[in-house]
Every structure is written in structure tokens, then in C-alpha cells.
Amino acid sequence: MPTLTIDGKPVEVEKGTSILEAAQKLGVYIPRYCYHPKLSVSGNCRMCLVEVEKAPKLLTACSTEAAEGMVVRTVSDKVKAARRDVLEYLLINHPLDCPICDQAGECGLQNYYMDYSLAKSRFKNEDKVRRQKRRALGPHLVLDNERCILCTRCVRFCAEVTKTAELEVMGRGDHSHIDMKEGKALDNGYSLNIADICPVGAWTSRDFRFKQRVWFLKKTPTICLGCATGCLIEAHHNENTIYRTVPLPNPETNTWLCDHGRLAYKAVQGGDRLVKGVIKNGLIDFEPALREVAARIDEARGAGAVAVLGSPWLSIEDNAALARLAKDALKTENYCFDFASEQGIKDGILINKDPSPNANGLRLVKDAHGGISQAELSSRIAAGQIKVVLAEARAAGLIKDALKAAGTRLIVFAANKGEIPAATYATLPYASYFETPGTFVNYQGLRRRTTPPAEAPEGVKPLWAVVNKLAAYSGSSLRLDSAEDALKGIDLK
Amino acid sequence: MISVKKVNNKPLNLLEKIYLWEIARGLSVTIRHFFANLFNPGNILTVPYPEKTIPLPGNARFRTRHRLKVRSDGSPKCVACFMCQTACPAYCIRIEAAEYTENTVEKYPAVFDIDLSRCVMCGMCVEACPEDAIAMDTEELTGGALNRGELLMTKDGLLRNLPGEPSRKGAANRLANEYLKSRGEE
Ligand code: SF4
Ligand code: SF4
Ligand code: FES
Numbered sequence: 001m002p003t004l005t006i007d008g009k010p011v012e013v014e015k016g017t018s019i020l021e022a023a024q025k026l027g028v029y030i031p032r033y034c035y036h037p038k039l040s041v042s043g044n045c046r047m048c049l050v051e052v053e054k055a056p057k058l059l060t061a062c063s064t065e066a067a068e069g070m071v072v073r074t075v076s077d078k079v080k081a082a083r084r085d086v087l088e089y090l091l092i093n094h095p096l097d098c099p100i101c102d103q104a105g106e107c108g109l110q111n112y113y114m115d116y117s118l119a120k121s122r123f124k125n126e127d128k129v130r131r132q133k134r135r136a137l138g139p140h141l142v143l144d145n146e147r148c149i150l151c152t153r154c155v156r157f158c159a160e161v162t163k164t165a166e167l168e169v170m171g172r173g174d175h176s177h178i179d180m181k182e183g184k185a186l187d188n189g190y191s192l193n194i195a196d197i198c199p200v201g202a203w204t205s206r207d208f209r210f211k212q213r214v215w216f217l218k219k220t221p222t223i224c225l226g227c228a229t230g231c232l233i234e235a236h237h238n239e240n241t242i243y244r245t246v247p248l249p250n251p252e253t254n255t256w257l258c259d260h261g262r263l264a265y266k267a268v269q270g271g272d273r274l275v276k277g278v279i280k281n282g283l284i285d286f287e288p289a290l291r292e293v294a295a296r297i298d299e300a301r302g303a304g305a306v307a308v309l310g311s312p313w314l315s316i317e318d319n320a321a322l323a324r325l326a327k328d329a330l331k332t333e334n335y336c337f338d339f340a341s342e343q344g345i346k347d348g349i350l351i352n353k354d355p356s357p358n359a360n361g362l363r364l365v366k367d368a369h370g371g372i373s374q375a376e377l378s379s380r381i382a383a384g385q386i387k388v389v390l391a392e393a394r395a396a397g398l399i400k401d402a403l404k405a406a407g408t409r410l411i412v413f414a415a416n417k418g419e420i421p422a423a424t425y426a427t428l429p430y431a432s433y434f435e436t437p438g439t440f441v442n443y444q445g446l447r448r449r450t451t452p453p454a455e456a457p458e459g460v461k462p463l464w465a466v467v468n469k470l471a472a473y474s475g476s477s478l479r480l481d482s483a484e485d486a487l488k489g490i491d492l493k
Numbered sequence: 494m495i496s497v498k499k500v501n502n503k504p505l506n507l508l509e510k511i512y513l514w515e516i517a518r519g520l521s522v523t524i525r526h527f528f529a530n531l532f533n534p535g536n537i538l539t540v541p542y543p544e545k546t547i548p549l550p551g552n553a554r555f556r557t558r559h560r561l562k563v564r565s566d567g568s569p570k571c572v573a574c575f576m577c578q579t580a581c582p583a584y585c586i587r588i589e590a591a592e593y594t595e596n597t598v599e600k601y602p603a604v605f606d607i608d609l610s611r612c613v614m615c616g617m618c619v620e621a622c623p624e625d626a627i628a629m630d631t632e633e634l635t636g637g638a639l640n641r642g643e644l645l646m647t648k649d650g651l652l653r654n655l656p657g658e659p660s661r662k663g664a665a666n667r668l669a670n671e672y673l674k675s676r677g678e679e
Contacts, residue, residue, distance in 0.1 A: 095667070097666075097667075097668065098574075098623075099572045099574035099576070099600075099623050099624060099666075100572050100573075100574065100598065100599050100600040100668075104574075125667065133597060133599070133668070134599060209592065210573070210590040210591065210592055210600055211590075213574075213575045213579070215579065216575075216579075
């Protein structure tokens with residue numbers, strides 16, 4: 001375990017640690033472009049130069065291994081001059097089109113220029129090397145070669161993380177530029193991470209393009225519900241509109257984010273969003289829809305012919321509320337919180353075999369409230385014992401064959417119109433987990449709660465609140481006044 | 494520390510205490526001006542605004558209603574960078590950006606609203622603009638209006654050039670210049 005001194009402070013690090021990482025441990029920030037903690041070290045940008053005693057020249061902190069007795073200086077005049085010069089070099093051919101660049105405000109060139117340079121350009125505009133401006137590459141990205149500083153983070157990402165190797169540095173010298181290899185498409189399912197790791201505005205996201213300046217965005221950490229992996233994400237939003245989500249790197253689950261999960265936020269605000277109730281195919285206001293649903297439930301209830309189905313797409317709170325509705329308000333035994341799921345990372349990166357985010361959370365609800373198995377529910381439906389089924393839209397799809405065969409009335413909760421299964425009798429809207437807090441347990445057994453970055457559209461309530469009202473219409477009170485009330489009685493461990 | 498200023502008010506003398514004398518003295522000033530203006534109307538200092546205006550003194554014309562400058566091909570010089578919206582202390586600018594498919598400038602404002610009823614005429618937006626696209630030199634004073642809607646300037650109302658423009662002076666945008674050149678519209 002070598003011990004070295006950085007800016008006069010001693011630090012002991014594991015063998016093999018770079019100076020840059022050792023400094024990070026001490027809280028000393030060394031500027032960098034090409035270094036990325038999860039990619040191989042390339043050492044091409046020279047931004048991380050530091051002075052090491054007894055070394056004849058400045059060394060790159062990212063690629064120099066910390067050694068016993070090293071004395072490193074990161075703020076000497078020599079280092080400052082080197083940083084200024086490296087920046088001047090990187091900016092020689094930069095087009096300086098910050099006014100039309102989406103990266104402005106979170107750009108490595110802008111930030112480091114303010115922190116380490118502030119020098120006037122000595123190069124004439126006309127002498128700059130021109131490269132190709134914007135062009136769409138792949139389904140999600142835009143590349144502007146002129147802004148690129150050739151740090152090769154994008155190339156290494158495609159080679160090392162997705163292992164699809166679509167990108168390469170083409171040409172030599174002044175002609176070097178990033179380009180896609182022939183016959184490739186840059187649709188590896190993780191491509192938007194490239195826009196995140198590009199330290200300048202060369203790669204930008206097509207989805208986010210020109211939507212909002214980054215300095216207007218507020219940031220809320222929450223979780224991705226795209227699959228059972230449950231990655232940590234940060235939602236960037238302004239005035240109740242979410243503009244993008246980015247990964248929140250953490251050692252437990254994720255550094256990156258898949259494109260599917262990253263764009264999942266769009267469903268919440270798209271035209272597909274359900275903000276009213278639906279009876280058969282017609283939209284009606286929430287209250288009348290709720291009354292209609294309550295009336296249908298009341299009809300079937302006397303004969304004990306109502307069933308409630310939980311869902312691995314819903315939070316623990318909302319599932320628990322559904323269980324309470326079945327047990328305490330409808331007083332039926334026909335409720336099921338039993339879902340078989342095979343979990344595990346499917347592609348070696350992030351995407352899970354289980355597309356639902358909360359199968360493990362559902363198990364906790366089942367442990368607390370019991371219920372019948374899914375096969376049993378299906379057979380009861382098929383036997384015609386059940387007249388009305390209450391379920392979440394996507395979970396309802398799992399028993400659709402039984403429903404169809406028996407002609408049972410299906411009432412679903414849905415956040416999007418596209419989720420509603422065919423032949424649904426009534427649909428009630430609920431607030432998605434970008435709009436209300438919900439607890440989820442991911443495939444690793446980690447319990448996490450969403451923090452809502454936005455507010456639900458007017459009149460749309462969290463599912464537990466809808467259930468609470470439904471119970472009131474059926475003549476019993478569940479006393480659910482908050483999401484926490486629904487969690488009562490569940491052993492979260 | 495609060496600084497305290499002592500004011501030594503002169504005590505009123507008898508004539509002032511009587512009050513009527515001072516009133517008459519004050520009225521005589523008003524009456525004097527009344528007759529002076531009546532017999533010599535050319536010297537009146539105030540003008541019946543808005544029917545009549547006087548030339549704005551000095552640089553005051555750079556604090557008049559906004560306009561957005563136009564390139565020679567009719568496109569707005571503005572690239573929707575949001576600098577002015579960010580700088581505006583009164584939150585009266587609202588921009589929505591859009592993308593040109595053809596034009597190499599890439600970005601333009603699809604919506605550009607200035608709510609003059611909120612504007613404090615500070616000129617920060619003009620200072621902030623990196624493209625020299627917004628100016629406050631129309632020499633039109635943002636006076637009153639009969640309803641708030643009239644004070645909301647939209648892109649159509651804002652886009653205009655002064656006589657002699659468009660000039661290439663101050664055209665910061667290389668891409669725009671190249672685009673215009675390629676169309677032979679320098
Ligand atoms: S003059 Fe000042 S207050 Fe008015 S729009 Fe410009 S920045 Fe805003
Ligand atoms: S600062 Fe200038 S270029 Fe930028 S949005 Fe405002 S008017 Fe347009
Ligand atoms: S970060 Fe060390 S050379 Fe780029």
C-alpha cells in the first residue's frame with residue numbers, strides 16, 4: 001500500500017491506484033476530460049497534468065500509478081500554466097457555438113476555461129479547422145464533429161461497456177474525427193449514455209435537443225421503473241415538466257442507464273397520458289367514472305364475485321391499498337398478489353429479465369395480506385365464479401385469456417391510454433411514480449422510494465387514494481390518508 | 494450603525510404662522526406661469542403626450558421598446574440561446590426554441606414573447622445577447638395600454654429592422670454568415 005503526498009497531505013492508497021484517484025480520495029480535484037472512472041484509461045487529453053517531484057516533466061495524473069514516497073503538486077505555477085496551455089490547444093479549433101449548443105452550462109470546456117484559463121484566444125477565426133456540423137447518428141444522438149476534443153470516451157464506451165464498437169477515430173492529425181464504422185447503427189440500447197459522458201457538446205441527445213437550457217433545470221433523485229433492476233436516476237425538470245433523466249451513478253446498481261428506461265419519463269407527459277376515467281371507450285370525468293365502477297362492484301359483491309389483482313408495476317403502497325380494499329372493504333377472498341418472476345441481468349449490463357419493477361415488493365404485500373395464487377384466480381375466473389375483476393392495466397394482461405373466455409368485466413387502473421387492455425369495461429387514472437412517492441424493491445432486494453419531480457395532472461390522484469374513495473363508495477372506510485397509511489402492517493425488513 | 498442626521502428647522506416667524514400670506518405667495522407663482530404660458534405658448538415645457546413627442550435626449554433612445562433584428566434572408570438573427578431570458582430580472586421574456594432542418598444556424602426561436610407590462614426597461618437583455626439580435630432602439634416609448642394583451646409583444650411584432658439594416662456589423666454567428674453567403678445574400 002503506497003503512501004504518497006499530494007499538495008502536502010499524505011494519503012495511503014491501494015497498489016495500482018492512479019494519482020488522480022488518490023487525489024480524489026483526499027478531496028483534491030484534478031481536471032480531466034478523457035478519464036472516466038468506469039472506462040479504461042486513455043491519457044490523451046493532457047488536462048490532468050500534475051507535477052511530481054523528481055520527474056523531469058509533468059505527468060498525467062490519470063495514467064500514472066501512485067508510488068511510495070511520491071510528492072505530487074497539483075496547484076503549482078507549472079501545473080497552472082500547463083492547464084492553461086492544454087485548454088488553449090483544445091480550443092484552437094473549437095467553433096465556440098455555445099449559443100446554439102445544448103451542452104452550454106454543463107460543458108467541460110466552458111467550466112475549465114472559467115476555472116483554469118480565462119486567456120484570450122490567439123488564433124484567428126478564419127484559421128480554424130472546419131469539420132462536419134450536426135448530423136443524426138443512431139436513433140437517439142446528434143454528433144457535431146467540430147465541437148469534439150477527441151477524448152475518445154464515446155469510442156471506449158461502445159467498445160468496453162456495450163461491446164458493440166460502433167465508433168472509431170477516423171483519419172489522422174488535423175483530419176482525425178469520430179465517426180461510425182461502416183455497417184453499424186449506434187442503436188445498442190445504451191447509446192444515450194454517450195451524450196452524458198461526452199465532456200463537450202459533440203454528442204447531444206435528440207430527445208433533449210433544444211428543449212431547455214440546462215441551467216433552468218431542477219434536479220430530483222428518484223428511481224427508474226423500466227425493469228426490475230431499479231437503477232437510480234436523476235430527473236431534470238422545470239415548471240412541472242420533466243425534460244430528461246440521467247443516471248445517478250452508485251456502486252450498488254448502476255453507472256449507466258438504458259435508453260428504454262431513460263425515455264420512460266415521456267409516457268408521463270405525452271398525449272397518451274390518461275387524465276380522465278374511461279367507461280368502455282368514452283372518456284368521462286373521474287368522479288362519475290368512480291361512481292360507475294363502485295356501482296358495478298356493488299352489484300357483483302353480494303354474490304362474492306369480485307376479485308382484486310395486485311401488480312408488480314405498482315408500488316408497495318398501492319398494492320397494499322388494493323389488498324386492504326379486497327380484505328377490509330369488499331370482504332372477499334378473491335385477491336391475488338402472487339406473481340412468478342425470473343430476475344437477473346439479461347444482457348450483462350443493466351436490463352433485467354423481469355420487465356416489472358416491483359415483483360419483490362409485491363412479495364412483501366403477499367406476506368402481510370395473503371391471497372390466492374394466480375393459477376387459482378384464473379381458474380375461478382374461468383369457472384365463472386367471478387363477475388368483476390379489479391386490476392392494474394399491465395397486470396391484467398397476465399390473466400387476459402381467462403378473462404376473455406369467461407367474459408368477466410374488467411376494471412383497470414392505468415396511467416396511459418396505451419396500457420389499457422382490449423375489452424376493458426372501465427378504466428380509472430392514477431398518478432404515476434414521477435408524480436407521487438412509491439416504494440419499490442429491486443432484484444437485489446434493495447428497497448427504494450421514488451421522489452416525485454412533477455405533480456400529477458389536475459384531478460389525477462395516487463392509486464391508494466383512488467382505492468380509498470372506492471372503499472368509501474362501498475360503504476367502508478380504509479382510513480388511507482397518506483402513502484404511509486397504506487404501508488401499515490407490511491414488514492419492510 | 495445607523496447614521497443620524499440632525500435637521501435644524503428654522504422656527505416660523507409671525508408672517509409664516511399667519512399662513513394666509515404664504516398661500517397667496519404660492520398661488521402667485523402658479524398664476525404667473527399660467528399667464529406666461531397663455532401669452533407665450535411656444536415656451537411650454539410639457540407636451541401633450543402621446544399625440545406629441547419630443548426627441549429623446551442623449552442615450553435615452555437605447556431604453557425604448559425592443560425589437561429583434563432580421564438577417565438579409567428574413568430569418569431572425571436570434572438563435573434562441575436564452576441568454577436574455579436568463580439575464581432578465583423581471584422574467585418577462587419567454588422563448589421556445591426550434592430547429593432549422595436546412596439552415597446551418599440550426600436553432601431559432603419559434604416563440605419569442607416579451608411582456609412589456611413587466612419589463613423594467615433595464616436593457617439587460619441587450620447586454621446579454623451574444624448575437625446582437627435584440628435591441629431597444631425603436632425610439633417608441635412603451636406607454637400605457639387599454640389592456641394587458643396590448644403590452645405582450647410576440648415574435649411577429651418584435652421582428653423588424655431599422656432603415657439601413659441588415660448590416661453585417663456585429664454578426665457574431667459564423668454559421669449564419671456562411672449560410673447567407675451560400676445563398677448569395679450577404
Ligand atoms: S429591458 Fe430588462 S426587464 Fe425589460 S425585457 Fe430586457 S432584461 Fe427584461
Ligand atoms: S440573447 Fe439574443 S440570441 Fe439569445 S435568445 Fe436572446 S435575443 Fe436571441
Ligand atoms: S484525463 Fe488524464 S490525460 Fe485525459
